Amino acid sequence: MGNLAIRVDDIGKQYNIFKENQYMTLREKIVEVVKSPVKTLLNPTGSEKFWALRHVSFQLDHGQVLGVIGKNGAGKSTLLKILSRVVEPSEGMAEIHGRVGSLLEVGTGFHPELTGRENIFLNGAVLGMKRTEIERKFDEIVAFSEIEKFIDTPVKRYSSGMYMRLAFAVSAHLEPEILVVDEVLAVGDAEFQRKCLGKMSDVASEGRTVIFVSHNMSAIQRLTHECIILDKGSMVMRAPTAKAVDYYLTNDLSSSGERIYTTEEIPSSAHPFKPVAVRVKNKAGCTTDSLLSVEPLTIEVEYELETDITGLRVGIYLMTSQGDYIFTSFDTDDPEKFQSHGVRKAGRYISQCTIPPDTFNEGRFMVGINASSYRIKRYFADERAINFNINPISAPGMHWVEIRHGPIRPRLDWRIEEIH
Amino acid sequence: MTTNALSQKKKSNTVLIQPSKGWVGLRLRDLWEYRELVYFLTWRDIKVRYKQSVLGIMWAVINPFMTMVVYTIFFGTLAKIPSDGVPYPIFSYTALLPWILFSSALSVASRSMVSSGNMISKIYFPRMIVPLASVMSSVVDFFIAFIILIGMMLFYNITPTIAMLWLPLLILLALISALGVGFWFSALMVRYRDVGYLMPFVTELWKFITPVVYPASMIPEKWRLLYALNPMTGVVEGFRYALLGTSQSLSLPMMLVSSGIAILVLVSGLFYFRRMEKQFADMI
Numbered sequence: 238m239g240n241l242a243i244r245v246d247d248i249g250k251q252y253n254i255f256k257e258n259q260y261m262t263l264r265e266k267i268v269e270v271v272k273s274p275v276k277t278l279l280n281p282t283g284s285e286k287f288w289a290l291r292h293v294s295f296q297l298d299h300g301q302v303l304g305v306i307g308k309n310g311a312g313k314s315t316l317l318k319i320l321s322r323v324v325e326p327s328e329g330m331a332e333i334h335g336r337v338g339s340l341l342e343v344g345t346g347f348h349p350e351l352t353g354r355e356n357i358f359l360n361g362a363v364l365g366m367k368r369t370e371i372e373r374k375f376d377e378i379v380a381f382s383e384i385e386k387f388i389d390t391p392v393k394r395y396s397s398g399m400y401m402r403l404a405f406a407v408s409a410h411l412e413p414e415i416l417v418v419d420e421v422l423a424v425g426d427a428e429f430q431r432k433c434l435g436k437m438s439d440v441a442s443e444g445r446t447v448i449f450v451s452h453n454m455s456a457i458q459r460l461t462h463e464c465i466i467l468d469k470g471s472m473v474m475r476a477p478t479a480k481a482v483d484y485y486l487t488n489d490l491s492s493s494g495e496r497i498y499t500t501e502e503i504p505s506s507a508h509p510f511k512p513v514a515v516r517v518k519n520k521a522g523c524t525t526d527s528l529l530s531v532e533p534l535t536i537e538v539e540y541e542l543e544t545d546i547t548g549l550r551v552g553i554y555l556m557t558s559q560g561d562y563i564f565t566s567f568d569t570d571d572p573e574k575f576q577s578h579g580v581r582k583a584g585r586y587i588s589q590c591t592i593p594p595d596t597f598n599e600g601r602f603m604v605g606i607n608a609s610s611y612r613i614k615r616y617f618a619d620e621r622a623i624n625f626n627i628n629p630i631s632a633p634g635m636h637w638v639e640i641r642h643g644p645i646r647p648r649l650d651w652r653i654e655e656i657h
Numbered sequence: 658m659t660t661n662a663l664s665q666k667k668k669s670n671t672v673l674i675q676p677s678k679g680w681v682g683l684r685l686r687d688l689w690e691y692r693e694l695v696y697f698l699t700w701r702d703i704k705v706r707y708k709q710s711v712l713g714i715m716w717a718v719i720n721p722f723m724t725m726v727v728y729t730i731f732f733g734t735l736a737k738i739p740s741d742g743v744p745y746p747i748f749s750y751t752a753l754l755p756w757i758l759f760s761s762a763l764s765v766a767s768r769s770m771v772s773s774g775n776m777i778s779k780i781y782f783p784r785m786i787v788p789l790a791s792v793m794s795s796v797v798d799f800f801i802a803f804i805i806l807i808g809m810m811l812f813y814n815i816t817p818t819i820a821m822l823w824l825p826l827l828i829l830l831a832l833i834s835a836l837g838v839g840f841w842f843s844a845l846m847v848r849y850r851d852v853g854y855l856m857p858f859v860t861e862l863w864k865f866i867t868p869v870v871y872p873a874s875m876i877p878e879k880w881r882l883l884y885a886l887n888p889m890t891g892v893v894e895g896f897r898y899a900l901l902g903t904s905q906s907l908s909l910p911m912m913l914v915s916s917g918i919a920i921l922v923l924v925s926g927l928f929y930f931r932r933m934e935k936q937f938a939d940m941i
Contacts, residue, residue, distance in 0.1 A: 322781035330675035362697040
């Protein structure tokens, strides 16, 4: 083969974490500067070092599509920034053969005062396109963005959807040999995401070399053949996508899936109800925020009662990431349970429910919690207590590469009959 | 053959990414490769500057003209500052043109890195482009204000001489000075935002060590070479010489000192900027 596109060799990046002493007054600050001017000048904010990425090595051939997965802070963005030359590594080296186009954000360099037309040229130039190249693709970009009518309007008058469409349209027409993409699909409405995803899979199937970072496991599965997993700045594994995603989801490398309430967050009006935590658990009982749609999931609310409460009900709201309600449910919805738990004694409790498999479609969902006595008092409510992500691996209809509309994805018993 | 050509092409495109230590090369060739981006950023700055102002491009004229009027009243008429034998209005306006070119270019260039922070943390391009484009965008204002000067020369019946041919070089010298200091200040401002507060103060003081409101001939002969260490001295007196033919004090050594310093500041600024460059995306 000998068709190497990227070689990354033991790369690492060290950052300074800035620690600020919140309680220092201006007078103290001045005193400090006067007392040790050299120290303050060399290290103005009192920083500490940490490695955002370390000992990462891999190679990628031309035409391969590589996914990078890992939870927030695992070093994914740092890796992309190094490869697109935005930041310099602190150690190691990387070799890139070919023109790199990086999409760490869409619409970089857009200016609100300029019109759509002007911004296409500006953004194109920022992304490294030649003017002739932009002129040649101009009509195509406008058509893709579907904003023909507003092309000569300043973009500050655009809706956020129009703005995103135009920004992505420019980026999508970049034709580098190697494309580096960060989470750009996480924005915009479902229709727009579908379009982006389609464009991205076109790019991938054209034999372009792509490195793609995402939290969205279904996008990763659609676009990539192989993935590397990063955790706390180190590379954990490199494997075919299916295996890597499975490893990522089952080994609790995804985000916490737990929300713990601190004393400051609880309003005094909640007394005597005291929320402790909300958790989302997978089939195996592990707390995680990444779940499979084909497996049951458990939501639990842990709380403390400082005195006895009569008629208490603790429940959850389930909402889409846009905040539309999907359902509401309480632990004493069952009349018999309501009878048997008429008075809840002071003490510590967990209210837990299991949501059956094949309920959710892919995407992010929000859980709100509510603790109240019907028509007497609402002790505590948190509309956005926690959120979790659903991956539709082997869900119904997954053999078609498309986004299914709607928040739920039930497995229905279809019958196909020929009628005479 | 095609594959061969392709692999040849790929070889030439190889980029090596590794940590750099200390002083690094300038890589001016990169700058040439990204010349279109310089053009687009310059064009954006010009376009945006006047987009939502009622008087638009008129501001480029109002600023130097009103300053000239105020200077003529206070420095020319009341303080009776000598003006090398030409009417004070045109004496000061000729100096204000390059001075405003320099000071506005310097102020936008110094702020440029911080104000393009978002772009710098998302996209790679040679960072030098940012201060460079902001300096270029100031040139438009200069040429608009220059039209007034032509009107004033007609009014005062001043015939331009062959010395006018020095103008392009003098404009270049003003831009080099602004760019050089701009590289220093923009790189410093990424790290120390205090530079932003210092800027207006620095330009104000700088104006008074430059012969804008008074002629360089007021400075004693023996101090003139020292005085020319300020590159803007050469530019401003050069402008008066080229347009009004009146500068009594300008000498070739002074001009050489001013140009030498301007180039020195530019080169040192470039190297300092390149040295700091790798930290920009981390600190912005």
